[in-house]
Amino acid sequence: MLSLLFRRSLLTALAGLVCTLSPCAADNQAQFGAETPFFEDLPTVLSASRLPQVLNEAPGAVTILDRHFIQATGYRDIARLLRLVPGMQIGQERGHSQWVTYHGLGSDYPTEIQVLVDGRSVYAPSAFGGVDWSSLPLTVDEIDRIEVVRGTNSNAYGANAFLGVVNIITRHSHQGRGVTVQTNLGSHGISDLRASWTGGSDDTGMRLTASRLQDNGFSRLNDSRVSQTVSLRSDHRVNATDELTVRAGYSRLERGMGYPDSIYNNNGERTANAEVSTLHLTWRRTFSHDEEWLISFYRNHEASIDRWTASSPSFPVVPLNRDRSSNRTNIELQHRFALTSQARMVWGLEGRRDDSKGSFLFFGSAPPEVNMYRAFSNFDWHLTPAWQLNFGGLLEKNGDVATQFIPRAFLNWQASPSDTFRMGYARAWQQRNMFDIYGDVRVFASGTDPRTGTPVAWPYVPNPNLRTPSVDTLEVGYLGRFHALDATLDLRIFNEKITNFVIRRNIPQSIAPLVLSALPSSQFVNLDSPVTLRGLEYQLRTKPRAGTEILFNHTLIDRHTDEPEVAKRTAPYTASLTWLQDFGTGWKSTASILRMGSLAGGYGYVPTCDYTSRAYTSLDLRIARTLELGGRRTEIALSGINLGERHQEIADRSQQCLPAYLNKPVNPASSMVWLSLGIEI
Known part of the structure; x- marks a missing residue:
């Protein structure tokens, strides 16, 4: 009875919403007389518990961005796709710099979610940590799907899965054999080229991809980029039970950074370079659908060169x-x-x-x-x-913790058969960032001996006593399938209580004596009081008529903390509406509207500067035509992003505090439009 009443009320609400978004003629109802494959089969997810599970059996909320959806958006950047996941809060400080969090709260380099590529962590342990989304040795075209576990998942993936997991799963090398070439040309200097070859034998598949992305970034900012990526995936079937997979990648990124008028040129204009390389080996022995052994080894290397010169009247x-x-070296065994x-079980060791390194x-x-x-x-x-019942535990020993x-x-x-309710509890710890603990930045004038001289500035003071943050999460969820609307609804209600949250505070000058008091010293410390996020998020996905698919996401978050600065680092609401339309005869379109509440991303390099970007609405559009040219499948598409109001997503808070920018955004996002041509050979 409870389920029936719940479904009737939800169905009434959904019908009203869908009929608002798309025509609902009475004669369309006949097509739903029999179940459609979309309605009958929920996808299987891998990331929630390391066990293959049908979506309604997973322990928690999971959003899937499949290959069809990813291609339909036409996005050039992986991080932009995550804007269309409920609860995710994404912003760009500049054209090549993505701030990616789940439920906000992130520092300048967010570390609250684990990001995986085929199960390999791409979290960068050096210095600031986080994920450098622009330098991943991976292209959008290689992705088969993205699974986003919305909620604490450290039970499966350790401390970095503090608030969630993004698992990017690439295509098997036996899929899509042949050669594909794509080029993008457009505004702001957009000039991209990507080529991919997939081939091999029945037992051994191989995919080699090379790409070059180039653009000038946002208007009036020094944020151009040139990104070059080469990646390889090979899958070798050894025998009936064993398969060996090799993944390798290399990327090189050259990007503009800084501003021409930062105080003392402390964030001056310059060109920075980054290189990332990876090797990932996986051996999989599958005895049956119910039993599998897996051994995985990977090594990641990343390096950045980012240098410039500051000056002041006293110190030119x-x-x-x-x-x-x-460097990160990792080995894992899973059974x-x-x-x-x-009953099923998975266990493993890692x-x-x-x-x-970073001498400065x-x-x-x-x-x-x-x-x-x-x-x-x-x-x-x-x-x-x-x-x-899903339950489990993870024991982790991380450094001296x-x-x-x-x-x-x-x-x-x-x-x-169409309604699943879930409830759960999880506890997790967050891996402490190396820079938060050991970061010690002392600035000396040219020619000064650091061993004996007084620093011009001492912006970061180490704190070896920093405690490890933890989170306790309670959640209730609902996953429903609605036959009459060919729709699914995923609802999550959550309470996330974080203790020992890390913030950056100014410290007395007596602790860190310096010459320029305009640039105060600071240190990462733990909050004495908890930070609690309460709210709900839901996703409605429906196909109200042939050729039409609509995705609606909405999140509301109530922030409880004694620190107003921390509360501002989470937007109180986000919403997105995506409409995919197949017109037939090869024509398709995608439109996405995003509404983001006010958000202060990170803490800035001068902690006295407090600034929150205003709420904004943004529009992305794409229209594509697929046709045969000379017997080859060809797609021509016109894409545009940030087409709505001119808005600022993540402010450079130190720069924003300068008098010249008090009444205007220092780094508003720019509209970008490009034409794509893709050919399958």
Whole structure:
């Protein structure tokens, strides 16, 4: 009875919403007399518990961006796709700099979510941490799907999955054989070229992709970029049970940084370079659908060169840099199997070593190498056909932090074949960032001996006593399928309580004596009071008529904290509406409207500057035509992003505090339009 009443009220609301978005003629109802494949089959997800699970059996909310949807957007950047996931808060400080979080709260380099490519962490352990989205050795075209676990998932992937997981899954090398070439030309100097070859034998597949992205970034900003990427994936079937997968990638990024009028040129204009390389080996032995062994090894290397010169009336030459490099080496063993016909389990062991260097960022010496060890297990038990229990635990020893136990428990109730209710609890810890603990930046005038001289500025003071943040999450969810509208609705209600949250505070000058008091010293410290995020988010996906697909996301967040500055780092609401239309005869279009509430991204390099970007609405459009040219499948498309009002997404808060920018955005996003031509050979 509860399920029936719930569905009737939801169905009434959904019908009104869908009829507002798309025509709902009475004669269209006949086509829903029989179930459609979209309605019958929910997708299988891999990222929620490391067990393959139908979406309504996963422990928590999971959003899937499939290949069809990714291609329909026409986006040039992976991070932009995540704007269309409920709860995600994305912004650009400049054309090539993406600020990506789930539920906000992030620092200048957010570290609250784990980002994986085929299960390999792309989190950069060096210096500031986070993910450099513009330098990933991966192209949008290689992606098969993106799974976003919306909520704490450290039980499966460790401390960096503090508030969620983004798992980017690439296409198998036996898919889509042949050669594809695509070029983009457009405003703001957009000039892209990508080529991909896929081939091999029946037992061995191989895909080689090379791309070059170039643009001038936003108007009136020094943020041009030239990105070059080469990637390889090969899948070799050894025998009936064993498969070996090799992934390798390299990217080189040259990008404009800084502003021409920052105080003392402390963030002056310059060109920075970044290089990222990776090697990932996976051996998989599959005995049956219910049992599999997996061994994975990868090594990531990243390096950045970012140098410029500051000056002041007293000190005409002050060299600055953010040069840094890091290596991450990781090995993992995983085994999943069926205990009974109603119970499955996965367990595994993982070991990792991170080392980082950055002589200017870590005065005197490099931070210590960090060794991490973890053991994990997840258990999936169908108590009855309607009730399902997911629970598990992870033990993690990370550097000098005490061993942590990370639990999670979820109960799913399939009230009917079309209605699933879920509720769960999870606890997680956040891996401490190397720069937060050991960051020690002392600025000296040219010719001054750092061993004996007084620093001109000391913006970052280390804090080896920084405590590890933790989060306790309670959530209730609903996943429903509505036959009459060919629709799915995913609802999540959450309460996330974070203790020992890390913020940046000014410290007395007596602790860090310096010459220029206009640039105060600061240190990362823990908040004494908790930060709590409460709210709801939902996603409605529907196909109200043939050729039409509509995706609507909405998130509301109530922020509770004693620190107003922290509350501003989470937007109180976000919403997006995406309309995909197939007109037939090869014509297709995609339109996305995004509404983002006011947001202060990060904390800025001068912590006394407090600025919040205003709420804005943005529009992205794409129209494409697919046709045959000379027997080759060809697609021509016209795309545009940021087509609405001129708006600012993430402010450079230090720059924004200058008198010249008090009444106008320092870095508003620019509209960009480009023409694409893609050919399959």
